[in-house]
Every structure is written in C-alpha cells, then in structure tokens.
Amino acid sequence: MFNPGSEVTVDECLVPFRGRCSFKQYMPNKPAKYGLKIWAACDARKSYAWNMQVYTGKPRDGQPERNQGMRVVLDLTTGLQGHTVTCDNFFTSYALGQELLRRKLTMVGTVRKNKPELPPALLTTRDRTVFSSLFAFNETHSLVSYCPKKHKNVLLMSTCHKDGKISDREDKKPEVILDYNRCKGGVDNLDKMVACYSCKRKTNRWPMVVFSTILDVSAINAFVVWREVNPSWERGKSIKRRLFLEQLGKALVSPQMERRQRVPRTPASAAILKRQQQHSSNEPGPSTDPLQKRKRCQVCPWAKDTKTDKQCTNCKRAICAAHTVFLCQMCVD
Incomplete structure (x- = not known):
C-alpha cells in the first residue's frame, strides 16, 4: 500500500503497561517508565510504520542474545532496497553496515565509544577545539568525531x-x-501521534494492550495512505487526522449497525425457524401459565408465604420463579 521514502528510521518504543507480564520492561528514560517494548521501522518523513516487532524477553535457555541490535535491524528492514536506515548507538555497528550494503541499503547512526572497530584518534578529546570534526574513511564506511x-x-x-x-x-x-x-525522529513522532488519539482503555491484560496498539498504528498508516492518495482532502484544516478518525470509526460501525437491524438468514435456516415456531404453537411446552388470581406457591414452605401468578402447565399447581424450570422445545420432545 505504501512504499517508504528514501529514509527509514529504526528505533524502540514503549507501550505503557503496568499489569503482570513476563516481558514487561522498565525504561526510566521513557515517560511511561513501565510497559511493553516494541521495535519499529518507520518512514522518517511520514512516520508510516513499515514493520514492528514485540520484544518478548530473553530466550528460553536464559542466555542473553548476541548482536541483538543487528538482528532487529535486519528483521525490520526485510523487503526494503535502496533506502537509508537511521538508527541510534544501540543498533549501529560496522558489521551491520556491511550486511545492509549486501542488501542494497545504507546506514547512518551514532556509535558507542566501546566499539572495537573505532580508531583511537577519534575517541580522544584532548587538545580538540569546540565545533571541530575528525573523519576516517575506508572503502565502505565513514566515521566522524564532532x-x-x-x-x-x-x-x-x-x-x-x-x-x-x-x-x-x-x-x-x-x-x-x-x-x-x-x-532520527520517525519512531518518536509515531509515538506522539499514537498518544494524541488512541483507542486504548485501562486494562491489566497485555494482549489487549498489544491489540489496541495495532489498531492505533493501523489507523495512522491508513491516514498516511489516504493523504497520499487524496492530497487535497480537507485542505486548510489543522485537525485532518481527527476528522479522518471520526469518519473511519463511523465507516467501521455502520455495516454492523445496518446488519443488526435485520438479521439475514439463509433459506435453510429460515425454514428450520418456521418449523420450530409452528411446532411450539401446536404443542405447549413446560412453561408457566398465568393465573387469574395470585396464589401462594405450593412448593415453597408456608413460613415463606411467597405469592405468585404462575402455575405449572402439567399439574396446574401455583409455583414461583424460584421453582420454575425452563426447557427448550428440543428437550421437551
């Protein structure tokens, strides 16, 4: 439906959640602090979510995953070619750049200072003037120290x-x-858009949190596609996404509302229903019949003194609602 632009952003986002979950994360630098971590690849300009992946914790063997950042970027960018991937220092590495070049992708990102492939001359800050830059190049990569x-x-x-x-x-x-x-702000802008208009409700079930996140992101993707197809839609208005969500919600519930006005039935099911109605009208079931005058229930003890206006169809004794048993026509037959 949508081909991302030349720049794609890969980053992590935290979905707020404080219920019980084995892979709930604590990230103090995020506004929500606790939640479910999701890796996301978005278009840097439109924030269209190309791919997302829920982080479910460590593997079952208990060993930490090696080269997790490289694995995440390669998984999220599957199917892309000719794009530039922007990521932070958690993902960026020399091996990742080489692998992306094999897939016809380029990379730009910050680097952690503990990477073994960095030359020592770029790490030192002694005798460096402010606003100065040092560069290092090889056949495929370039480094800059600013x-x-x-x-x-x-x-x-x-x-x-x-x-x-x-x-x-x-x-x-x-x-x-x-x-x-x-x-670098493609995924952060996606988080901001989700927080502005969301269908989330307070819940302690993490599957519902993931499901509501899927709905929110799908609505954003639909809005991006709609704007690309109809660039002149609601021109001059500053609340385009709000108007789109209102029309989207009405369009989603209108078919269900129309269907519930008259429940459609196939000819076979209509014939079965008609036969059941005729059979029930000819042979009365074990339902209660009304009395002309309220009487005391003959099943309840005298001390209770329960008055009722119903009687049993078979024995004609007065019975209250507590001693009434309802059977369907199939069980009576």
Missing part, C-alpha cells in the same frame, strides 16, 4: 557519505550529523 562542547565528542558512522563535508552554520556541524538529526 566536538559540540569542550572535552566531549559525538561519534557517527555512515555508509552513504563518502566525504567530510561540513555545513556553513555557526556550529559547523558535518553533513552526516545534519542528516541523522533530520531522520
């Missing part, structure tokens, strides 16, 4: 930048950093 403050540097790795181009801004940021800042 100093935004004194004694602090930021490392980025890229497989789509082949030169050390620096912008003419006052902070002299390299082009690699500008491209990363422009594309």
